[in-house]
Amino acid sequence: MPARFVAEGLGYEVDWDGATQTVICWPKGEPKPDIRAVQEYVREQVLKPETARELDSMFGVSSKASGSTWVYYPPREETLRNKDKSYFIYGISSDDKVMNVAICWDMSLSDIRNIQLDLSPIEKVLAWKFPDQPDVVKEMMDYAWQVAEKTRSSNGFERLPWRDNQVGGCKVKVGSVGEALADVIIEKN
Numbered sequence: 001m002p003a004r005f006v007a008e009g010l011g012y013e014v015d016w017d018g019a020t021q022t023v024i025c026w027p028k029g030e031p032k033p034d035i036r037a038v039q040e041y042v043r044e045q046v047l048k049p050e051t052a053r054e055l056d057s058m059f060g061v062s063s064k065a066s067g068s069t070w071v072y073y074p075p076r077e078e079t080l081r082n083k084d085k086s087y088f089i090y091g092i093s094s095d096d097k098v099m100n101v102a103i104c105w106d107m108s109l110s111d112i113r114n115i116q117l118d119l120s121p122i123e124k125v126l127a128w129k130f131p132d133q134p135d136v137v138k139e140m141m142d143y144a145w146q147v148a149e150k151t152r153s154s155n156g157f158e159r160l161p162w163r164d165n166q167v168g169g170c171k172v173k174v175g176s177v178g179e180a181l182a183d184v185i186i187e188k189n
Contacts, residue, residue, distance in 0.1 A: 049096035058124065059088075068094045079106045084114070086148075086181055088121035097188045101125045102180040103148060105156075113155055115181075117148050122184050129186060130168050140165060140184070143174050148182040 004014045007025040015024045015032060026033050052063045052070040063072040071091040079087055083106045091100045101122050105112045122144055126137045147160045162175030173185040 049092050049094060051096050051099055052092040054128075055090055055092070055099075055125070058128065059121065063090070063092070065094075066091075070094065080108075083109055085116045086118050088118075090121075090125075099125075099129075099186045100183065101186075102183040104179045105152075105181060107179050111155055112152055112181075115152060117145075117152065117181065119144055119148060119182055122182060125186075126172075126184065129170070133167055136165065136167050140167075140172060140174055144182040144184065147174060147176045151176045151181045 003023045003025070007014045007023075011028050012025045013028050013030075013032065016022075017024060022035070024032065024035060048063070048065075048070055056062050056072070059072070061072050061074075063070040069091045071089065073089050074087050086103045086105055089102050089104055092098070103117065103119055103122060105115050109115070119141065123137070123141050126140055127134075130137055143160075143163055150158055150160045159176045162173050165172040165174070169189050171187045171189060173187075174182070176183050
């Protein structure tokens with residue numbers, strides 16, 4: 001490895017962190033530095049897709065890397081404390097081409113028919129993503145509400161079919177699966 005040759009020639013110790021693909025160099029004879037804070041900073045500020053940073057800012061939360069995506073889930077204590085309410089999650093592919101925003105329920109509930117629905121996170125994302133398409137956003141939100149109501153009223157056993165939309169160079173799917181009462185997937189074409 002060229003970095004090792006140069007660093008050792010200048011009197012430094014060298015190590016390779018394969019998990020983060022990082023070369024670590026430090027003065028010979030000194031302890032190996034703990035660079036976890038630097039790695040986290042790089043992951044959050046450099047590698048995090050722009051859309052993830054924007055959604056984090058919009059909602060005042062922080063998504064985390066999970067495989068090849070960036071995801072936000074509320075803390076478990078929060079969902080346990082507010083079992084009678086829906087909550088939102090989102091995910092963004094590392095290449096920033098696919099975004100998913102879902103309104104969910106706590107899966108430990110045996111009956112979700114009285115859960116309080118809040119689809120405002122979906123509406124906020126659609127309005128932000130397609131600011132020049134208010135009529136299309138309203139149409140997608142109307143369907144998202146129908147999907148959420150159907151899922152809730154059937155206690156999660158019945159779902160409306162997914163609906164595809166082409167909006168502003170994106171394919172937007174509205175539907176529901178798993179713990180989602182309503183789910184919106186936005187894929188850049």
